[in-house]
């Protein structure tokens with residue numbers, strides 16, 4: 001095995017092009033487990049830890065360009081205003097030690113359906129900036145997940161950053177698990193209100209082969225809110241609208257039975273989280289406030 | 300490969316490190332520092348917690364090569380680390396006091412053998428088999444450095460990545476509260 005330690009981004013891309021099977025190493029919280037348990041023996045490890053721009057972010061007028069290796073702890077600390085949904089999701093990842101190392105780039109690289117960043121990215125709206133020696137491209141996050149633990153990266157590509165829409169309305173994230181810390185999601189749900197475009201977006205985790213948006217639920221809700229003049233009048237969402245939205249979110253799932261939960265439980269839990277998070281965010285919107293990434297709320 | 304980094308203030312060099320090896324393995328098996336414990340090797344238990352450039356991490360999830368050139372603090376260096384920190388914080392206050400009263404300078408005192416948080420764990424009865432203790436000490440010490448007067452929620456949060464199979468955690472919480480209370484008494 002060889003340990004590659006590029007100091008610059010162009011060197012990292014050159015190394016990945018020269019060794020397409022090299023395994024990128026960010027926080028190591030997924031990779032090291034695989035190495036420790038002999039599940040993986042790559043020819044090359046490509047440590048991204050020395051490349052400064054991967055560990056910082058830039059805040060633009062519409063988006064935050066989040067470096068691939070920025071650890072969850074920094075997102076919680078520094079970006080709860082711009083990225084409240086992602087910050088809430090980040091708070092539920094592992095433990096302090098894991099959040100000090102683990103990154104959104106690593107979550108995308110692993111592309112586990114249970115990754116907690118995914119629902120928040122889907123709901124907020126995000127594009128993954130990937131690059132190789134051939135150039136760079138932006139992949140809408142919806143298209144980034146291609147299967148269980150598979151993503152759209154080509155062999156010579158690395159994730160440079162994630163462009164995430166800055167929040168213009170309340171966002172929420174909710175996760176079901178057996179305890180408050182150190183838990184892989186049984187299922188998870190994220191919602192983001194986008195008052196400027198008068199749309200609501202969703203993200204579902206751990207309830208389908210890939211993280212997904214509940215598109216039919218979004219379409220239904222967006223139409224119902226428009227028809228009822230809800231965005232202007234600040235009217236409450238009726239129980240029948242919330243109920244139908246929750247049903248459609250459950251219908252967007254394609255869960256499996258496993259040790260963490262059954263298919264039926266996952267569907268049910270997603271519908272409950274959908275209804276509750278819609279309630280929280282819509283109330284926050286009516287009150288003119290925002291659910292920020294600062295405080296976690298129990299589902 | 301060769302890896303060189305600082306552990307508890309001293310430069311260390313390890314040779315013939317396998318590229319996929321963890322920092323934990325290097326500390327325990329190559330540098331003779333078995334304080335950090337190896338229980339799960341998958342980030343779940345926290346008994347391998349060390350500071351990497353000041354940040355608490357699971358040493359089992361850091362590749363040895365990622366530690367190159369960096370500073371690591373393990374439980375073996377915790378007393379010294381805590382002493383240096385309090386000396387730094389108290390230096391200003393002490394020199395003012397020394398100028399004021401005419402008593403001769405004290406002879407250099409022996410460094411305390413334990414960090415305050417270590418003494419508090421003993422006094423509170425927070426140690427049973429002791430396997431989880433090194434990781435908890437490193438995590439608790441970092442919490443008190445950051446937040447000298449932590450709430451119970453702060454303590455639970457900071458220690459949520461450390462498992463203990465013996466104590467039921469109550470005495471561990473007591474120990475951190477005790478260390479915080481003692482810290483408040485001695486702060487200038």
Ligand SMILES: Cc1cc2nc3c(=O)[nH]c(=O)nc-3n(C[C@H](O)[C@H](O)[C@H](O)COP(=O)(O)OP(=O)(O)OC[C@H]3O[C@@H](n4cnc5c(N)ncnc54)[C@H](O)[C@@H]3O)c2cc1C
Pocket residue numbers: 023024025026027028029030031032033048068069092093094095098101102103104105106107108109110114115116117153157158159160182183184185341342343
């Ligand atoms: C104890 C424990 C608890 C956990 N709890 C959670 C949890 O609650 N929620 C959750 O979502 N996850 C959890 N995880 C999984 C893990 O922490 C996350 O997936 C994390 O986001 C991985 O980030 P990393 O920087 O550590 O990635 P790494 O382990 O370094 O990499 C992960 C994958 O991404 C690839 N990769 C990394 N960076 C790039 C890049 N820039 N370009 C291309 N590929 C890249 C790697 O090659 C690898 O395949 C947990 C892990 C542990 C050990």
Ligand code: FES
Pocket residue numbers: 336337338339340341342343344345346347348357358359360
């Ligand atoms: S041995 Fe590292 S967390 Fe358990």
Ligand code: FES
Pocket residue numbers: 425426427428429430431432462463464465466
């Ligand atoms: S004292 Fe035995 S594991 Fe904590």
